[in-house]
Amino acid sequence: MAETGRRTTSGRRSQNTYVDGNTVRKVQEVPQKREYRQPEHSARRKKAQPEITITPEQAARQNKVLSREARRNRAKASNMNRNFAIFLGILGVVIVFCSINYLRLKTECTSKRSQLATLESQLAELKEDNDAYESQVTSNVDLERIRKIAIGRLGMKYPSNQQTETYTTEGGSYVRQYQDVTGK
DSSP: OOOOOOBOTTSSBOOOOOSSSOOOOOOOSSOOOOOOOOOHHHHHHHHHSOOOOOOHHHHHHHHHHHHHHHHHHHHHHHHHHHHHHHHHHHHHHHHHHHHHHHHHHHHHHHHHHHHHHHHHHHHHHHHHHHHHHHHHHHHHOOHHHHHHHHHHTSOOOOOOTTTOOOOOOOTTOOOOOOSOOOOO
16 A cells, blocks of 8 residues: 655645555545435325324223233243253352362372372382491491301302302393402
8 A cells, every 4th residue: 555645736635545456445434414305205195195193092901902012022031040040050069160160189199299288298218228338238248247257157158150050130130239249
């Protein structure tokens, strides 16, 4: 969209015009009033038709008919309102039940999590105690003294090469070695 940039002789800029593309007409903010003339033949018809006059009895009867219809409409609306109110009441009870159930489950879940955290901390403490007792037991054992007793009193000897057998393990098994096993 570009303006032409041309100025009129009065110095004011002319209405913006588009160089390329389609243009949309400007909407009139206040439409001009038009006088409407009826064609003569329709004016004649109106004059030819007699005016309808309503007697007070007819007006009262018409009001009764309207009031009966209004009563019927009001009755239908009130029935619908009752049904809708019942529906909303049932819906409210269901929502309250679901909310209470949700809160109960949420508190149950929270209590289970706190119990789990307590049990995990107890397990960690027991593992630490177990490791401490194991290290205490192994530190109190003098392996050199046991070797001397086994060789001196019991007559045990180190195995010879002929008594030693090697084997290969399958991929799934493993051996846990806690200290070096050498024949010192």
